[in-house]
Amino acid sequence: MLKGALIGCGYxxxxxxRAWAEVPDAELVALCDLDLKKAQRLASRHGIxxxxxxxxxxxxxxxxxxxxxxxxxxxxxxxxVVEKAVSHGINVxxxxxxxxxxxxxxxxxxxxxLASVTGAVNEMWxxxxxxxxAGAMIAAGELGHIERVRFTAExxxxxxxxxxxxxxxxxxxxxxxxEELFRRYQPMPRMILLDYGPHILDVLRFWFGEPTALxxxxxxxxxxxxxxxxxxxxxxxxxxxxxxxxDVSRPGPQVRDNLDAEAVAVRxxxxxxxxxxxxxxxxxxxxxxxxxxSFPQEPRVEAFRNSHQDFVSSLKERRSPQxxxxxxxxxxxxxxxxxxxxxxxGSWLSQPSEFASSHPCVE
Ligand SMILES: NC(=O)c1ccc[n+]([C@@H]2O[C@H](COP(=O)([O-])OP(=O)(O)OC[C@H]3O[C@@H](n4cnc5c(N)ncnc54)[C@H](O)[C@@H]3O)[C@@H](O)[C@H]2O)c1
Numbered sequence: 001m002l003k004g005a006l007i008g009c010g011y012x013x014x015x016x017x018r019a020w021a022e023v024p025d026a027e028l029v030a031l032c033d034l035d036l037k038k039a040q041r042l043a044s045r046h047g048i049x050x051x052x053x054x055x056x057x058x059x060x061x062x063x064x065x066x067x068x069x070x071x072x073x074x075x076x077x078x079x080x081v082v083e084k085a086v087s088h089g090i091n092v093x094x095x096x097x098x099x100x101x102x103x104x105x106x107x108x109x110x111x112x113x114l115a116s117v118t119g120a121v122n123e124m125w126x127x128x129x130x131x132x133x134a135g136a137m138i139a140a141g142e143l144g145h146i147e148r149v150r151f152t153a154e155x156x157x158x159x160x161x162x163x164x165x166x167x168x169x170x171x172x173x174x175x176x177x178x179e180e181l182f183r184r185y186q187p188m189p190r191m192i193l194l195d196y197g198p199h200i201l202d203v204l205r206f207w208f209g210e211p212t213a214l215x216x217x218x219x220x221x222x223x224x225x226x227x228x229x230x231x232x233x234x235x236x237x238x239x240x241x242x243x244x245x246x247d248v249s250r251p252g253p254q255v256r257d258n259l260d261a262e263a264v265a266v267r268x269x270x271x272x273x274x275x276x277x278x279x280x281x282x283x284x285x286x287x288x289x290x291x292x293x294s295f296p297q298e299p300r301v302e303a304f305r306n307s308h309q310d311f312v313s314s315l316k317e318r319r320s321p322q323x324x325x326x327x328x329x330x331x332x333x334x335x336x337x338x339x340x341x342x343x344x345x346g347s348w349l350s351q352p353s354e355f356a357s358s359h360p361c362v363e
Contacts, residue, residue, distance in 0.1 A: 002312060003065055005030035005050075005058055007081055008072035009042050011180070012095065016072055017046050019304040026312045029065065032058045055084050063088040067315065068118075070308075071095060079104040086115040093120050093311045097198045098325070098332050100190070102356050105332040109325040120311045120321035121328035125199040126206040127306035128278045129295045134266070137283070138207050143268025146208070149242035151200050155261030157181060157248035182224075191227030192248050193218055193338055200244050200262070202323070202331045204235060205353070207266075208242060210330065211235035214352035216338035222249035233338045236348070329356050 006016055006028050020028050028048050033039040036053040043051045052058040058069075068091040071081050078099050085092050092112060098121050099105045112119030125131060137143060185191055193216075204211075213236040218228040229249045235242040264275040271285035278299045284290045296302060307323070314321035330353040337352035340359070349355065 002026040002067040002315060003029045004068040004070055005032055005052075005062065005066055006070045006072060007032040007055060007058070008074075008095075009033040009035070009039050010072065010074075012072050013042065015300065015304045016070055016308075017042070018301065019308040020070070021046075022305045023308050023312055025316065026068075026308075028070075030058060030062055055081050059084060059088050059090075063090065066090050068093060068311070070122075075100045079108055082108050082119070083111050086112050086117050086119070089115065089117060091118040091315055093122055093308070094325075095122050096202075096328070097194055097335070098328050100194060102332070102336045102359070105329055105336075106356055109329045112325045118311075118315055118321060119325035120314065121323045121325060121331075122304075122307050123198065123202040123323040123328055123331065124300070124303040124307035125203050125278075126322070127303040127310070128299045129302055130275045130278045130281045130293075130299065131203050131206075131264075132306075133281055133293065133295075134264070134273060134275055135203075135207050137273065138266065142270065142283075143266060143273055144270035146237070146240045146266065146268050148240055148265075148267045149204070149208070150245070150265045151204065151242070151262070152245045152247075152264075153196065153200065153262045154245065154247045154250065157185075185227075186225050188225075188227045190339065191225060192229050192246055193231045193233075193335060194227075196246055196248070197231060197233070197244070197335050197338065198328075198331050200246070201233070201235075201334045202328070204242050204244065205331060205334070208235075208237050210353040211237055211242070211334075213348045213350045214334060214337050214341060215346050215348045216341040217346050218339060218342035221247070225249075231338070233334075235334070235352075330354075332356055 002025060004026060009031055020026060030050040030052060031039040031043045031048050032052040032055060034053060036051060039051040069085045071078060071092060071094040073081055075097050078094055082092050082094055098108055216233040219230045220228055221230045231246045233244040262277060266273040271283060274282045280292055280294045282290060282292045310322050333353050333355040337349050337355035341347055341349050
């Protein structure tokens with residue numbers, strides 16, 4: 001049984017603790033949070049033996065027993081926490097985004113590789129059942145030649161919710177969650193591309209590999225936030241473009257009022273694949289009957305479990321995890337290349353997946 005500590009007991013904690021409870025061969029033996037009382041309360045609720053108020057205390061007392069740490073602290077603290085854990089030879093699963101700066105993303109990747117431990121980023125969207133199924137169909141050539149891809153996430157994340165517009169079958173969020181999200185996003189100088197963009201860019205890389213070029217425009221439309229809330233990115237692939245559009249201050253056409261507002265359309269020579277809110281997938285063949293496949297209403301539960309499972313399996317099988325630090329650095333590269341393209345009025349940047357390594361000083 002692999003033993004781990006979960007560092008950070010905030011908003012995303014319930015997803016992690018549930019995933020660990022469902023992954024065989026791994027268990028949490030400690031929680032760590034600057035708010036020790038919160039860690040103690042949660043540890044007692046989930047039957048976790050030890051609690052610590054700092055990573056230093058955790059490592060001092062428990063380093064010898066730990067096979068891994070699961071890092072769920074805010075992105076600004078990822079680097080210091082990862083550096084300390086790997087300096088004790090401990091494997092790391094780190095939440096996304098890997099970091100808020102290019103410099104920290106590179107440092108996290110390098111320090112993990114130098115320490116010869118396994119490092120992974122919890123890029124769990126590729127494990128959402130609908131996106132995994134879409135990926136399998138694309139990889140099997142069921143769509144034929146890809147002609148056009150559009151991945152949109154248009155919702156009112158930054159506006160008060162109006163439940164009567166909620167899309168049927170997609171749960172709306174608690175108003176308290178909205179307040180908390182707004183409070184958190186409001187001061188960020190770089191916002192939605194940095195925080196939400198990696199999810200979509202990682203899925204596009206998972207489906208289609210590395211783009212040859214990228215261009216982007218990044219804008220702020222909501223007067224109450226400091227950073228970007230509307231983003232358009234075009235990834236160029238041989239033979240087609242994949243467009244990503246995120247707009248979180250104006251409800252989109254498909255899902256007017258929900259958080260889970262992602263809509264995907266992949267057109268191939270053999271038909272059109274659509275995925276809505278990660279909850280259902282439709283295949284419209286050029287000749288033949290359309291098919292709809294529905295997925296669980298809480299697909300993220302499965303996605304977190306599968307992401308954590310892949311990390312544990314990679315440790316046991318001594319292989320690279322699917323979302324290794326190096327792989328995730330390529331996703332981060334696309335994020336920072338997109339900001340840079342926008343700064344250059346939307347000009348094309350070539351080899352954007354290598355951007356972080358080749359432009360370590362651009363910020
Ligand atoms: N995969 C997803 O869909 C998803 C969704 C939300 C958040 N996240 C990511 O999860 C991570 C945590 O986000 P959150 O929303 O839970 O944050 P949060 O602010 O709600 O909670 C973070 C917790 O970490 C603690 N903390 C901060 N610095 C610490 C340190 N140095 N040592 C120990 N504890 C520390 C805080 O006290 C707090 O309890 C972030 O990286 C975020 O981007 C991912």
